[in-house]
Amino acid sequence: MSSVHFPEGFLWGTATAAHQIEGGNTNNDWWAFEHAAGTPCLESSGDACDSWHRWPEDQDLVASLGLGAYRFSVEWSRIEPEEGEWSRAALEHYRRQCARCHELGLSPVVTLNHFTVPRWLSGRGGWEWEAAPQRFARFCERVAAHLGDVVGWACTLNEPNVVATMGYLFEVFPPAVRDSGRRQAVNAALCRAHVLGVEALRGGPGDFPVGLTLSMHDYQAEPGGEERLERIRRSTEDVFLEATAGDDFVGVQCYTRMRIGPQGVLGPADGVPVTQMGYEFWPRALEATVRRAWEVTGGIPVLVTENGIGTADDDQRIAYVTEALAGVRRCLDDGIDVRGYFYWSLLDNFEWVLGYGPTFGLVEVDHHSFERRPKPSAPWFGGVARANAVP
Numbered sequence: 345m346s347s348v349h350f351p352e353g354f355l356w357g358t359a360t361a362a363h364q365i366e367g368g369n370t371n372n373d374w375w376a377f378e379h380a381a382g383t384p385c386l387e388s389s390g391d392a393c394d395s396w397h398r399w400p401e402d403q404d405l406v407a408s409l410g411l412g413a414y415r416f417s418v419e420w421s422r423i424e425p426e427e428g429e430w431s432r433a434a435l436e437h438y439r440r441q442c443a444r445c446h447e448l449g450l451s452p453v454v455t456l457n458h459f460t461v462p463r464w465l466s467g468r469g470g471w472e473w474e475a476a477p478q479r480f481a482r483f484c485e486r487v488a489a490h491l492g493d494v495v496g497w498a499c500t501l502n503e504p505n506v507v508a509t510m511g512y513l514f515e516v517f518p519p520a521v522r523d524s525g526r527r528q529a530v531n532a533a534l535c536r537a538h539v540l541g542v543e544a545l546r547g548g549p550g551d552f553p554v555g556l557t558l559s560m561h562d563y564q565a566e567p568g569g570e571e572r573l574e575r576i577r578r579s580t581e582d583v584f585l586e587a588t589a590g591d592d593f594v595g596v597q598c599y600t601r602m603r604i605g606p607q608g609v610l611g612p613a614d615g616v617p618v619t620q621m622g623y624e625f626w627p628r629a630l631e632a633t634v635r636r637a638w639e640v641t642g643g644i645p646v647l648v649t650e651n652g653i654g655t656a657d658d659d660q661r662i663a664y665v666t667e668a669l670a671g672v673r674r675c676l677d678d679g680i681d682v683r684g685y686f687y688w689s690l691l692d693n694f695e696w697v698l699g700y701g702p703t704f705g706l707v708e709v710d711h712h713s714f715e716r717r718p719k720p721s722a723p724w725f726g727g728v729a730r731a732n733a734v735p
Contacts, residue, residue, distance in 0.1 A: 347733040348673045355451065355684025356729035357413030358406060358706060359650055360395070361458035361502065362422075364693040365402070367392035372421040373466035374459065374696075377518045384516050387699035393691050394714045399441055402690060405707060405716060407448040409726030413496065414450045415649060415686050416441065417458035420465075420483055427464045427479070435490040442494035451496030453649070453686070455557070456484055456541060458502040459517070459696070466518065471507070471530045471537070481540035485547060492550030499595055499649065500541035503559040504534035505580045516697045531579060535587035542591060557595030557649045558584050560637065561602040562629035568606040576604060585640040593683060594641055595649035598633040601626045620654035620702040621695075627653075627664045631671025638680045645681040648672065650688040654695070654702035661721045669734045687725055691716070 363369050367390060378388045395402055406414045422434040438454075445452035457480065461470055465479060473479075484500065501507075510517035512527035538556050545554050560581055565573040588594050600623040603610040612618050617625040634646050653664040665687065675682055692705035700711060706722040709715070728734050 347731070347735050348670055349733040350673065351676065352732070354682075354732060355413050355647070356411050356732075357415055357451075357453065357684065357686040358409075358411060358690040358725075359415035359453075359686045359688050360402070360417075360690050360693065361455065362417045362419035363389060363392070363458065363460045364689075364695070365393040365395035365691055366419065367394050367396055369419055369421060369460065371425055371463055372419070372460040373463060373470065373518045376463060376466070377520070384520070385697050385699065386701065389694040391711070391714075392694050393709050393711070395691075396437075398714060400444065401716060403441070403444055403448055403450065405718065405722075406690060407450055409706075409722055410730040411726065412449070412451060412729065413453050413684065413686070414445055414690075415453035415455065415497075415499070417455035417502065418487060419460065420457060421460065421462035423487065424462060424483055425464075426462075430486060432490075435487070438487075439491040439494060442491050442496075445496070446494060452494065453497040453499065454487075454491075454495050455499040455502050456480075456487060456545075457500065459507060470519065471533045472526060477533055477537035477540050480537040481544045484541040484544035488545050488547060488550065492545070492548055492552070495550050495552045497593075497647070498545050498552055498554045499557045500538045500545070500554065501534060502557050503597060504538065504556070505531075505584055506559045508534060509580055528579065531583055535583060538584075538587050553592035555591045555593040555595055555644075555647065556584065556588050557597055558637070560596055560598045560633035561600065562598070562626065562632035564601055564603050566603055566605045566610060569604040572606060572608060573604040576608075581636075582640060585637060588641055588644055591644055593645045593647045594637050595647050596630070596633050596637050597648075597650035597688070598630045599651065599653070600624050601629045601632075620656070621698070625653070625660070625664065627667035628671055630668040631675055634672065634675045634680060634682060635678075638675075643681070645683050646675075647683045648685040650686060652688040652704050654704045656703060658719045658721045661719075662724055665721075665725065665728075666734055669728070673734075
């Protein structure tokens with residue numbers, strides 16, 4: 345078999361999120377959700393991976409693999425613990441992270457909001473509060489003012505479609521209600537927040553690409569499911585893709601396909617392996633979603649900001665990424681401007697309502713000692729990045 349090569353300058357990285365790895369983020373809506381009576385969360389995030397203190401070790405791991413970028417998020421509730429009250433210490437903490445990335449030869453890809461919001465915002469209704477988009481833009485402006493000159497790329501919101509769908513349809517994200525009208529209102533608010541956030545981030549200092557990251561599925565209609573598919577995809581993807589007009593890139597985040605029948609979402613098909621998350625092992629989904637993002641946005645460059653697999657079988661992880669990257673190469677061959685690929689995740693971390701059960705990481709974490717232990721997939725993926733090719 346010949347190797348699958350990638351263009352010169354293709355960006356290889358891995359990703360994390362503040363609440364999933366830092367630990368002790370007690371001042372946001374997710375910490376409250378994890379500890380509420382009747383919570384669906386299997387466990388608390390607790391100390392997570394203790395990355396609030398061990399972030400240099402995490403960056404050293406990324407650099408040692410030969411990757412070119414590290415995507416991480418800043419925690420809004422640490423930076424603005426009460427409305428209008430700003431923590432210079434927290435801003436300096438994240439500035440040091442960005443600066444050290446540059447020292448290690450890594451491009452810092454900073455996500456401004458990865459699911460969590462401060463308790464003061466959730467107390468006012470979260471994304472349903474009419475002022476929430478403006479408050480987010482103000483937050484983006486303050487972050488950019490303090491560390492914009494050391495940011496490599498910026499992602500405004502991580503998977504806003506997941507925030508709305510899981511929080512207002514499936515009841516496994518805050519505020520855990522089932523209300524389609526409120527969900528549509530939150531969709532609109534998140535789109536507005538993104539647009540205002542882009543404007544604020546471009547206000548400087550610094551000059552870096554800005555975009556949105558979106559959770560996408562390879563939607564496939566079973567007989568009679570075509571109309572239902574279009575309705576589902578409209579509210580979960582298209583309204584957000586349309587909000588990226590004028591952005592520098594769109595971040596595609598994909599893990600599997602979704603089959604749709606006349607009554608809605610169908611479970612895994614017979615004979616298709618299932619991951620720890622309960623969905624199908626379907627790495628070819630990434631190619632389909634990259635193509636669709638490119639088409640719907642009218643040709644905005646694509647950055648694969650998340651792709652990976654929750655599995656205890658590291659050989660399966662390597663097989664998944666190998667097939668997914670072959671699909672990315674086919675997209676490139678067809679003229680689609682794909683700028684890079686980020687594996688989710690660097691570490692085995694807190695996977696929201698499912699706790700620490702699913703293991704997506706290239707690196708295993710002992711959640712008692714916090715020891716980091718790279719899995720065989722870590723040097724394998726590093727070898728892909730160094731060679732700019734998949735064997």
